[in-house]
Amino acid sequence: MTSYLSHTNRQGDTAYIRAVPTAKGGTRYYITKDPKAADLLEEMPSGFEFYEYPSDARIVFRKRVTCKITASERQVVEDAMHNLSDVKDFIVAAEGNTLTIYISQFSSISGEHENPTTEETRLNWGGEHVDRFKQYDDYVRFVLVSEANRTFRLERIVFLGFFNRDYAELETSDDLESLAEMVCQHIGYPTYFDLAPKGWEE
Incomplete structure (x- = not known):
């Protein structure tokens, strides 16, 4: 065949x-x-x-789009999500020069409700068929701005209106692990929106 x-x-x-x-x-x-x-x-x-x-x-x-993100860099962000975030159903995707964290539509970026695992979502929503319509939204990304130094710009989604959203910079560093820890400890908790983008500080 x-x-x-x-x-x-x-x-x-x-x-x-x-x-x-x-x-x-x-x-x-x-x-x-x-x-x-x-x-x-x-x-x-x-x-x-x-x-x-x-x-x-x-x-x-x-x-083909050349991916400038290494497997180990992607793993750094995935480990930080597993170890620090309350969100249990997420995807860390690498494309081009960007690492992006996506979370399930059944999860809460700011801890407004309990964050279920993939299996808990299936149990609560009638089985595995939920996987066929479940979507993931992007909220955090790490943009590689220097390949030579492996420097990343950490950004999070900001809401500019009812339908408008964009990314704003939080920090830039050549220490990806530090950036991942900085943001992942707030993903799934009320403190997520306390992460003030540069220029937005009170």
């Missing part, structure tokens, strides 16, 4: 890629969920990749 190129996301959906020739001699790629579709790829084309959006698990097929 032929093995086709595919990606299965956290919701259990599997995507395949169709490679369709164009009239000008090029190739156009399409995502499909049909494993019996025509023109399915067997191998990854050079310079391309699958990408799964952390927020909603949507799969895209795109030109």
Whole structure:
């Protein structure tokens, strides 16, 4: 049996890629969920990749984006979340020059209600089908501003109106572990909104 190129996301959906020739001699790629579709790829084309959006698990097929974040740097932030934050259902995603912390829609960034684990969410919301619609929101990110010194700018979401949100700087340092500890101890607690961005201090 032929093995086709595919990606299965956290919701259990599997995507395949169709490679369709164009009239000008090029190739156009399409995502499909049909494993019996025509023109399915067997191998990854050079310079391309699958990408799964952390927020909603949507799969895209795109030109490869170079990730400047190391696996160990991602692990530093993930460890800080496990050890210091009250939020138990989260994703730490690395893309390009940015590490971003996403938390489940069932969690509270400021501790307004109890933060459930993934399993507790399933128990409270009718089983594993909750994974198919559960989304994650970004609240904190670490932006690599110097590859040479591994310097990161720590930012958090600020709300500029009912529908408007943006990131604002909290601190910049070449000590990622210190930055992670600084912010993760407040994620899931009322003190999160006490983290005043630069220029916002009273």
